[in-house]
Structures are given as structure tokens and as C-alpha cells.
Amino acid sequence: MLFDTSFETEGQIEIRELARKFSKDRIAPIVEHDEVTETFRREIIRELGSLGLTGIPTSENHGGSGLGYQEYLAAIEEIAASSGAYAVSVAVSGLPQVILDTFGTEAQKSKYIPKLASGEWIGSFVLSEAGSGSDAASLRASAELKGDHYVLNGTKLWITQADEADVFIVMARTGGPGAKGVSSFILDRSMSGIKMGKREKKMGMCISHTMEIILEDVKVPVSNRIATEGDGMKIAFTALDSGRITIAATALGIARAAIETAIHHANIREQFGKPILDFQGVGFMLSDMLNEYQSAKLMTQRAAMLKDSGKPFSIAAAQAKVIATDMAMKVTTDAVQILGGSGYTREFPVERHMREAKMLQIVEGTNQIQRLVISRAMKEKGN
Ligand SMILES: Cc1cc2nc3c(=O)[nH]c(=O)nc-3n(C[C@H](O)[C@H](O)[C@H](O)COP(=O)(O)OP(=O)(O)OC[C@H]3O[C@@H](n4cnc5c(N)ncnc54)[C@H](O)[C@@H]3O)c2cc1C
Known part of the structure; x- marks a missing residue:
């Protein structure tokens, strides 16, 4: 009664109950142990994916559930009630899906979104650097165009689940200073030159690892740039x-x-x-x-x-x-x-x-x- 959600639609209640049951059965029993040992269990994301909970607002023709943010927030709330860290993991893996759904080419969408939406792959959103947090548009990581590919260099900080990610959306500088000089790229884990730096020792959300990433001469095909140069921010x-x-x-x-x-x-x-x-x-x-x-x-x-x-x-x-x-x-x-x-x-x-x-x-x-x-x-x- 105190936490009544009966004003929600039947569909929202259904998603909420699905996420609540899974979180209580699968996440709640392990959360305290895993927070202390800082253990992230990839199978939890896969299982959430098999229930359709890792791509809720992503369009159905790219493997998502094609539902709205009201359903999405109901699911995230329920996961967070058992573990904030797994809720953040689902939310962060959702960012590349939103980006590609909105700005991606058909080829980019069909290559990356279905695997992210199904929970088979994990995504990371790579923006912050040591010198640019709130002032994100002052980032320094660079992307230099060389023929049919860009070469990315720089160090990114505080990146959620970078050590588990299969796909990274990276913001890097292709032009002059400020927001207009930043572009976005899709990086695959298999690309050489993507190195993990330190893992932060955090106050909480320890199941979710927060990583430094070092980009060293990472060759990224031009076809992996999202939208046009300068659209990154x-x-x-x-x-x-x-x-x-x-x-x-x-x-x-x-x-x-x-x-x-x-x-x-x-x-x-x-x-x-x-x-x-x-x-x-x-x-x-x-x-x-x-x-x-x-x-x-x-x-x-x-x-x-x-x-x-x-x-x-x-x-x-x-x-x-x-x-x-x-x-x-x-x-x-x-x-x-x-x-x-x-x-x-x-x-x-x-x-x-x-x-x-x-x-x-x-x-x-x-x-x-x-x-x-x-x-x-x-x-x-x-x-
Ligand atoms: C656990 C964790 C996970 C994260 N995951 C990611 C991730 O996946 N990807 C990613 O790119 N980044 C990630 N971040 C980085 C996060 O987005 C930044 O920490 C955040 O944007 C703040 O930047 P900053 O830490 O440099 O703080 P600063 O920008 O240095 O700010 C320090 C303080 O100054 C205040 N301040 C700054 N500018 C102003 C202003 N103009 N007006 C008023 N107050 C101001 C801030 O509010 C803050 O209180 C993560 C951070 C943490 C802690």
C-alpha cells in the first residue's frame, strides 16, 4: 500500500514484477558478498537480457523490446532495490544503444545494437578524462584521420565496466578546442591499443568496476565514426x-x-x-x-x-x-x-x-x- 504502483499500466506492472522477481531471486542473495569481493557477474546481465530487460527502450527491429522509458524506469528501480551496481550496469549498457538507435547508420545499428540489447554484449560510455569531468567538452583524447581510419590516443578516467565491455562509445577530439572539435567513435574490444589502466577503489557500487582506459594508437575505421565530425558532444x-x-x-x-x-x-x-x-x-x-x-x-x-x-x-x-x-x-x-x-x-x-x-x-x-x-x-x- 505504501509503495503502491497500481496507477501504472498493466505493461509497466508486468515489467516491474519481472525485474523484481529476478532481482530478489538472483541478485539479492549475492549482493553483500560481491560488494565486498568486488565481483561483477556477467551472467546476471545475460540473464537480465534473456528476460528482455537490457534493451527495454531499444527498437524491436534491432533486437530491443521497443517499450518506453516508463517501463525502463520500473525495471531499473526494481534492479536497484537489490543492487545499485547492476542497475547502473544496465543503464550504462543502454547508453550505446540510445546513441546508435538515434545517430547510427543501418550497418552500425545491425552490428552492435542486437548484441547489446540482448545482454550478450556489455557497453561502455567513454567521455571523462582526468582534466575534463564537468567541463567534458575540454577533453584531450585525440582522433587523427589517416586515410580510411582514425588513430585514437589518450587516457580516459572513471569508465564504468570498461573491463567487461565489448563495445565502447568514445568521445575524442578531431578538431579545434571546444565542443565543436569533438567526435564520437565505436570501438570494438578486439581493436589493438585499448588498454585497461587502474581500477578505482571506490566508496560503494563496488560490484561495478570503474576503470582508467589508455588508448594507444587505436586504429578505428572511418565507418565506425558516429554521425559527422564535430557531432561528438x-x-x-x-x-x-x-x-x-x-x-x-x-x-x-x-x-x-x-x-x-x-x-x-x-x-x-x-x-x-x-x-x-x-x-x-x-x-x-x-x-x-x-x-x-x-x-x-x-x-x-x-x-x-x-x-x-x-x-x-x-x-x-x-x-x-x-x-x-x-x-x-x-x-x-x-x-x-x-x-x-x-x-x-x-x-x-x-x-x-x-x-x-x-x-x-x-x-x-x-x-x-x-x-x-x-x-x-x-x-x-x-x-
Ligand atoms: C563511480 C563513477 C562512475 C563513472 N562512470 C563514468 C563513465 O562510465 N563514463 C564517463 O565518461 N564518466 C564516468 N564518470 C565520471 C563522472 O561523469 C565525473 O566524475 C563527473 O562528471 C564529475 O566530473 P569530475 O569528477 O571531474 O568533477 P569536477 O568537474 O572536477 O567537479 C568537482 C566539483 O565542482 C563542481 N563543479 C564543476 N563545475 C561547476 C560549475 N560550472 N558550477 C558549479 N559547480 C561546478 C562539481 O559539481 C563537483 O562538485 C564516473 C564517475 C564515477 C565516480
């Missing part, structure tokens, strides 16, 4: 607009799992002769947590609905990302507080949820950058 930002809905959905799943644990604990933990839920200080905290979760969910669904109906959605997606990830950070921190000493231990999942939530305020454009995007939209013409 437009392509990256288009993917990130959609990606922000999936990051918001991940935040919803993490927050909901933390609230559920906190509610249960507040019911069974007794102090001063009664359940701690009966103390107004705890009950009001839980009430606020639930209200904020439901509000963020509506914001996220609004962004997904706009996208699904083909209307402009990038501001709505930025708003959903900020609201949902800030909510998840607050709610998971409060859940740790409600569990008291237990909340701070690894006996309970809420400390993991709190560490997972922090990542979401940083990736796919920090929450400050989202606020910048939203405030820029307020600019009146001529000012």
Missing part, C-alpha cells in the same frame, strides 16, 4: 539526457529499499517499552522519507512520459536526476540513523544503500551541473 549530451532518467530510477530503487528496511526496523525495535515507530521523532522522519520518495518518483515518471511522447524532456530529466538522487542521499542517511548502531554495520543493507546513493549525485553530470542546466533554461531572450 551533441551525441554524448543526447545520451546523457536519457541516461539521467535511468540514474533517477536507480536512486528510487535504492531509496525504496532503505525505507522498507527502516520501516520494518522501526516496527520491531523496542526502546523505552515500545516500538521506536511510536516515537514521533522517528515516525515523522519515516513519513518525510516516504513523501520525498513518492515525489521524486512522480518527477521521474514525468520525465519518462515526456520522453515517451516525443516531447522535449531534457530539463525534466535534469530535474528528476537532482530531485531523485538528492532524495536518495537524504533518505538512505536517515535510514542508517533509524537503524542506530545496526545501521552503521554491514549486518544491514542500509549503509550500502547510503554509499550507493552518493555516486548518483556525481555521475552523468553532477547535481550542480544539473542545476546549471535548469537555471540556464530560465534565461530570457536577449539577456
Whole structure:
């Protein structure tokens, strides 16, 4: 009742239940162990793929499920409730699919999308560098045209699941400074010169590996450039607009799992002769947590609905990302507080949820950058 989703369509509920059952049966039992050992299980992605959950919004004629972002966010929320890391993995593998579905040639689409959509292949989105995070358009990795191929050189940082990826969408400089000098390329794992650097030791989401990639004279055929030279940042930002809905959905799943644990604990933990839920200080905290979760969910669904109906959605997606990830950070921190000493231990999942939530305020454009995007939209013409 508290987490009622009966206002969703039958199709959305079906996808939600499919993802929930799989995540509870297959991911929840291994998540705590694998977070500690930093183990990513590729078979989980394949199994999610066999259920049709790794290519939900990708067009059916390229092997996707051809559904909308409302179904996609329902699935991601359910996966995230068991593991933020696997939700992020599905979301990141979705970025190359969005990019190729939108900008790819028929040959690029038919070669890469079906295997990504089915979960057979894993994809990476390769934009950030040590010197260019928020200011992504200042990237330095270079792509030099030599006859029928480009030669890529440079070092990329913080790349999710690069060590597992079969396909990389890489942004590199083909022209002068700024966004107009950046182009996008599809790199296959088999291309020589793609080297893995250090694997980051992270605060959370440890199942998902975050890698440095070194590109050393990687020969990429011209046919693997996406769209035209100079379109690279437009392509990256288009993917990130959609990606922000999936990051918001991940935040919803993490927050909901933390609230559920906190509610249960507040019911069974007794102090001063009664359940701690009966103390107004705890009950009001839980009430606020639930209200904020439901509000963020509506914001996220609004962004997904706009996208699904083909209307402009990038501001709505930025708003959903900020609201949902800030909510998840607050709610998971409060859940740790409600569990008291237990909340701070690894006996309970809420400390993991709190560490997972922090990542979401940083990736796919920090929450400050989202606020910048939203405030820029307020600019009146001529000012
Ligand atoms: C776990 C993890 C996974 C990631 N996965 C990927 C991936 O798969 N692919 C990829 O390309 N990148 C990835 N990233 C990189 C991520 O996108 C960047 O970390 C993020 O964009 C921020 O860049 P930065 O770390 O350089 O921070 P900076 O840009 O240096 O920012 C530092 C601080 O300054 C603030 N700031 C910067 N500019 C402004 C401004 N104009 N106004 C107000 N505040 C500002 C930021 O909000 C932040 O708080 C990942 C990062 C992490 C942590």
C-alpha cells in the first residue's frame, strides 16, 4: 500500500514484477558478498537480457523490446532495490544503444545494437578524462584521420565496466578546442591499443568496476565514426539526457529499499517499552522519507512520459536526476540513523544503500551541473 504502483499500466506492472522477481531471486542473495569481493557477474546481465530487460527502450527491429522509458524506469528501480551496481550496469549498457538507435547508420545499428540489447554484449560510455569531468567538452583524447581510419590516443578516467565491455562509445577530439572539435567513435574490444589502466577503489557500487582506459594508437575505421565530425558532444549530451532518467530510477530503487528496511526496523525495535515507530521523532522522519520518495518518483515518471511522447524532456530529466538522487542521499542517511548502531554495520543493507546513493549525485553530470542546466533554461531572450 505504501509503495503502491497500481496507477501504472498493466505493461509497466508486468515489467516491474519481472525485474523484481529476478532481482530478489538472483541478485539479492549475492549482493553483500560481491560488494565486498568486488565481483561483477556477467551472467546476471545475460540473464537480465534473456528476460528482455537490457534493451527495454531499444527498437524491436534491432533486437530491443521497443517499450518506453516508463517501463525502463520500473525495471531499473526494481534492479536497484537489490543492487545499485547492476542497475547502473544496465543503464550504462543502454547508453550505446540510445546513441546508435538515434545517430547510427543501418550497418552500425545491425552490428552492435542486437548484441547489446540482448545482454550478450556489455557497453561502455567513454567521455571523462582526468582534466575534463564537468567541463567534458575540454577533453584531450585525440582522433587523427589517416586515410580510411582514425588513430585514437589518450587516457580516459572513471569508465564504468570498461573491463567487461565489448563495445565502447568514445568521445575524442578531431578538431579545434571546444565542443565543436569533438567526435564520437565505436570501438570494438578486439581493436589493438585499448588498454585497461587502474581500477578505482571506490566508496560503494563496488560490484561495478570503474576503470582508467589508455588508448594507444587505436586504429578505428572511418565507418565506425558516429554521425559527422564535430557531432561528438551533441551525441554524448543526447545520451546523457536519457541516461539521467535511468540514474533517477536507480536512486528510487535504492531509496525504496532503505525505507522498507527502516520501516520494518522501526516496527520491531523496542526502546523505552515500545516500538521506536511510536516515537514521533522517528515516525515523522519515516513519513518525510516516504513523501520525498513518492515525489521524486512522480518527477521521474514525468520525465519518462515526456520522453515517451516525443516531447522535449531534457530539463525534466535534469530535474528528476537532482530531485531523485538528492532524495536518495537524504533518505538512505536517515535510514542508517533509524537503524542506530545496526545501521552503521554491514549486518544491514542500509549503509550500502547510503554509499550507493552518493555516486548518483556525481555521475552523468553532477547535481550542480544539473542545476546549471535548469537555471540556464530560465534565461530570457536577449539577456
Ligand atoms: C563511480 C563513477 C562512475 C563513472 N562512470 C563514468 C563513465 O562510465 N563514463 C564517463 O565518461 N564518466 C564516468 N564518470 C565520471 C563522472 O561523469 C565525473 O566524475 C563527473 O562528471 C564529475 O566530473 P569530475 O569528477 O571531474 O568533477 P569536477 O568537474 O572536477 O567537479 C568537482 C566539483 O565542482 C563542481 N563543479 C564543476 N563545475 C561547476 C560549475 N560550472 N558550477 C558549479 N559547480 C561546478 C562539481 O559539481 C563537483 O562538485 C564516473 C564517475 C564515477 C565516480
